[in-house]
Amino acid sequence: MPNVYQRLGVRTIINAKGPSTRLSGGVMRPEAAAAMAEAAGFCVDIAELQARAGALIAAATGAEAGYVTSGAAAGLLLGTAACVTGIDPGRMNRLPDLAGMRDEVLVARSQRNFYDHAVRGVGVRLVEVGLADRYAGAGVRDAEAWEFADAIGERTAAIFYVATPEARPRLPDLVRVARARGVPVVVDAAAQLPPRENLRRFIAEGADLVAYSGGKAIGGPQASGILCGRRDLIMAAALQHLDMDVIFDQWSPPAALIDKSLLPGAPQHGIGRPCKVGKEEIVGLVTALALFIAEGDAAPRARWLRLANELAKGLEGLNNAVVRVLDEPRRPVPMVELALDEAAARTTALALAKTLQDGDPSIHVDPSRVDDGIVLFGPACLGDGEPAIVARRVRQLLTGVA
Numbered sequence: 001m002p003n004v005y006q007r008l009g010v011r012t013i014i015n016a017k018g019p020s021t022r023l024s025g026g027v028m029r030p031e032a033a034a035a036m037a038e039a040a041g042f043c044v045d046i047a048e049l050q051a052r053a054g055a056l057i058a059a060a061t062g063a064e065a066g067y068v069t070s071g072a073a074a075g076l077l078l079g080t081a082a083c084v085t086g087i088d089p090g091r092m093n094r095l096p097d098l099a100g101m102r103d104e105v106l107v108a109r110s111q112r113n114f115y116d117h118a119v120r121g122v123g124v125r126l127v128e129v130g131l132a133d134r135y136a137g138a139g140v141r142d143a144e145a146w147e148f149a150d151a152i153g154e155r156t157a158a159i160f161y162v163a164t165p166e167a168r169p170r171l172p173d174l175v176r177v178a179r180a181r182g183v184p185v186v187v188d189a190a191a192q193l194p195p196r197e198n199l200r201r202f203i204a205e206g207a208d209l210v211a212y213s214g215g216k217a218i219g220g221p222q223a224s225g226i227l228c229g230r231r232d233l234i235m236a237a238a239l240q241h242l243d244m245d246v247i248f249d250q251w252s253p254p255a256a257l258i259d260k261s262l263l264p265g266a267p268q269h270g271i272g273r274p275c276k277v278g279k280e281e282i283v284g285l286v287t288a289l290a291l292f293i294a295e296g297d298a299a300p301r302a303r304w305l306r307l308a309n310e311l312a313k314g315l316e317g318l319n320n321a322v323v324r325v326l327d328e329p330r331r332p333v334p335m336v337e338l339a340l341d342e343a344a345a346r347t348t349a350l351a352l353a354k355t356l357q358d359g360d361p362s363i364h365v366d367p368s369r370v371d372d373g374i375v376l377f378g379p380a381c382l383g384d385g386e387p388a389i390v391a392r393r394v395r396q397l398l399t400g401v402a
Ligand SMILES: *Cc1c(COP(=O)(O)O)cnc(C)c1O
Pocket: 021, 070, 071, 072, 073, 074, 115, 162, 188, 190, 191, 212, 213, 214, 215, 224, 225
């Protein structure tokens, strides 16, 4: 029986890169996919479902409140909007016109990246802080907490922070400065799972809002994510995301998510309405989240290491490349590194990546180090048996033997 992609005439690929939106995310946990199919057969009040999911997310993260978004980037847009408007429905209706509102968001210059388009989408201006001369090899510093204190002004609506192990200032130091001035900190932690402990870490360190992807390590729907944090901000986010085609007097939102008594009236459809989330995504996300938490870090790591070792073994003995498994504690997912002797191989790492991708089956690798002659392979989206297929194809290309 041909699968759905065969019926559509679309080829499937071997994803030796890792979860990536461009490659349709990862592979969803089968239990999450089954829960989505079941969810599709009923109707519910979507705000009630979000409130229940939010309670589960709050328990999982240690945050006051939680919410299911259509991805981490959507979470950044909703979170930024929440910081700008608070629970004022007039302000919500006026976005992205920021007249009369705080209209700047601070970010360390070294943390600028193109996902911050989601923050700018609210209409705010990003104000870069610090000068990270350590990246230029000309110095030793990155942005420092005192520089944020110096940059906070009357227009500052929030501080945007992109969490990585290298990010500076460290989050607790930044939070101290932000709290003293009453400015919320919004954390992009999209890809900071695993380790599982990072589900609680940024909230514990004082972040006001944290965004995660649901379709990366959690193994939920590709178009899902988590936003968690302060109750008032999650309420503001929900009000700008939920479908608001309601009559105020008829409207009875779940109190755990939206405290109606605080509102003079209901806002209309908000700036987050285009990032809509279906019941299927909500159910799929909470199902996957429970499994992600239950399984811990050791079992998936062991599986990835087995796949990585299989691939590396299949690539042993090449005379124009050095292959090793990168299995270091600081690396949440082990990788396989193939360092090409480009002269001996008479090809480049980039050309090898492209040829793999254009072949049959199409194999996608991690191209982030091709400039150094290195092709990286990530095991997180590989199925059993696929390392052997990848190894065979790479060998074929590097030895010229069909
Ligand atoms: C993946 C990623 C995003 C986007 O996440 P989605 O869930 O696809 O919206 C944002 N920021 C960072 C750092 C990411 O790695």
